[in-house]
Amino acid sequence: MPLRILLILGALSAFGPLAIDFYLPSFPALARAFGTDVEHVQQSLAAYFIGLAIGQLLYGPLADRFGRRMPLLVGLLLFSLASLACALAPSLEWLIAARFVQALGGCAGMVVSRAVVRDMCDPINSAKVFSQLMLVMGLAPILAPLAGGLLLSTLGWPSIFICLTLFGLLCMLAVALWLPETLSKDVPVAPLRGALGEYRRLLGDRPFLGNALTGGFAVAGMFAYIAGSPFVFIELYGVPAAHYGWLFGSNALGFILAAQLNAWLVARHGPSYWLRRAVGFYLTCGLALLLVAIAKPLSLWPLMLPLFGCIACLGILLPNATASAMAGQGRHAGSASALLGSLQFAIAASAAGLVGVLHDGSAWPVAVVIFACGVLSMGFSLFTRWAERGTTGVPR
Template sequence: MGFAAISTDFYLPAMPAMARSLHASPEALALTISGFLAGFSVGQLFWGPIGDRFGRRIPIACGLVLFIIGSLGCALSSSITIMISWRVVQAVGACAGVVLARAMVRDLYEGARATAMMSHLMTITAATPLLAPTIGGQILAFGSWRSIFTVLTVIGVLIFGLLFTLPETFPPNRRHHEPLARVFAHYKDLLLQPRLIGYAGAGGCLYAGMFAYISGSPAAYINYYHVSPSYYGLLFGLNIIGIMGANAINARLAHRLGSDRLLTLGGGIAIASALSLTVTGNTGWDGLWGLAIPLFFYTATSGFIVANSLTGALHQHPRRAGAVSALVGAIHYGSGILGSALVGAFANGTPKPMTAIILGFSLLGVFFLLLLKAPQKVT
């Protein structure tokens, strides 16, 4: 589950050195991130049905091989174009484990227990961005930026070996044995399920806002409020701790309140936080903390929204958990790319575009939450 974060956050401290070594502009270097996100989003749509057809372990193993090859290719890249190409390969491989890990939770657990387990996984996933840049910086202190991708290659090999300690969670009698072309066509059927779109859309709106925050907060904090880069890292880390705390609370409340109510609660907190953020961001009221405090509560809602949107979607389609996990994941990360792109398109040197985009997607999330009232259809 942590592959998405380590694949990018590990090398963030090395980006200036990469730019010099590969003679790349900042815009070209940014494509190593957006190219990874695009490959990660689309790649999930491939691995989900494969996992429903062949089980979980074999596709994860194949994805790990691609991740290892892509990471090694990045380490050996001689130009930014080659680097971007290998990043896409790395992303397609990395997303296999992520999408099928979520499906494995559905294979093993149901109801509130599934919600709690998903929250535990999300807590670990949230911790990864907190640690990865620090680890990457330490690697960079003893080697070049290529060493970071070499370490990622080694991590891929180690996880590949550990994969053999995991049992297969999706037995042959539960798998789909129809031709893969037909299996991929089932995405159309899934897209016609209102409740599934409700869960996926609610999570997608959160991802769009979160990526707007990730893309817009450096300029808002460092350029607009003149926060030092190290202090910015502290503020970013506090938000991740908030996400981890919310996931822990979500896991404890799952049995009492249920995933739908917790998802709605998260959506309500997100709207309240986004409204406060918009007011302070546009008026400058209370300065830096007027921005930082609402952002803390907004990002923390990830702990309620992501796990519950995934659990709710997977609950309806246990025999197609791989495809559902892939579709929801692709919508989540695709929405994230949109949120990030909108911040870039409307950037004006102030926090206003970021706050407006966060508010807009938070309000849009209400529409998707209303779709959860549609009749439930389990397949």
């Protein structure tokens, strides 16, 4: 894949993590600006999550019907306008509504980028490209809060959304100038009225569903970690808040390095081979994490070691699960990408919420949710192997 297109796809993949992590440092400032508390400001984050889950299902059929470029350009324009509306928000209610619309626009990049990779690459090269795009997912949690905090301290919270506006417009320009239409003209156009039927077909496609849920529950474990790590690191083990980013970043670095290693590994055995092994390693590290959490160590480091293993192996697990799920979808790659993203995001958001429900003042809730996600990911991996044996002769 040409480097220019790879860079554009990397920028499009950044819309989700960037729009989430970039403004997190501004929560106290937003609470003061709107005369409320941080808990109410967090509703703007929930609105973004809901918009991501809904919006992805909308863009899939549109990308299959009208091509990849047009829905993407519309989504980028919507994201930019909504980001500007966030910067000008006179009230918290306005901000929450604008964040929902912002997510509806931003998820176009997430859906279309996966579909473009499927259009241009076979399963092995898809896994390589998805591994390279994982670099964005690993760097965003490290760099976005730092950049957001710098803007907040120098120019105020509206500057964060102004930067997101400019980012959306620059991506829109790059897509218009340099991203070609990748949907083949040699296959029949997918009618919009068949969108629900296409989603039903995908839900009945056992290899697709199995791979999607294998990756979905692994992502859910990462969301559980993101939701619970501030309490475990800072409140439970007394890590200074200023040092939290370094611990968080060390795990993100493991994720990045594993993803880049995966780009080399899949050339030797293919994505399915490494997906199965990554799931096994994830489950093993999850079990180790749970046993350590039950023991209630006096130091954080016994927890950090299996936690690092869990997060790092996702750099191998996630790109291979995505490539395996998207393989063989052809003309319907847009709908497949949309359903894949919505399923994974819905499961992941539920896992993050479960950590809060189970909160008991220890590291146990985070560990047990991550371990449960590992068990379910392994279960769906085994289900996928059974399903693929049952579809012998069907190319995937």
